[in-house]
Amino acid sequence: MLMSQSGRLARLHYLPGSFRQLSGGDHVVCAVSGEKIPLDALRYWCAQRQEAYATAEISTRRHLEG
Numbered sequence: 001m002l003m004s005q006s007g008r009l010a011r012l013h014y015l016p017g018s019f020r021q022l023s024g025g026d027h028v029v030c031a032v033s034g035e036k037i038p039l040d041a042l043r044y045w046c047a048q049r050q051e052a053y054a055t056a057e058i059s060t061r062r063h064l065e066g
């Protein structure tokens with residue numbers, strides 16, 4: 001029987017331009033807003049900080065913070 005990953009937090013390793021899934025799950029959490037981000041909708045992250053972001057605006061703001 002296959003186990004569903006629905007509702008589970010995934011662990012990812014963020015790379016420049018891609019990411020690697022370390023543990024099963026279907027979403028990550030935005031480092032700034034705390035919003036759940038489905039893996040198929042994940043577009044913004046920082047490989048250096050190992051953080052995911054829900055929107056381009058949040059990503060840009062975080063980058064400008066330094």
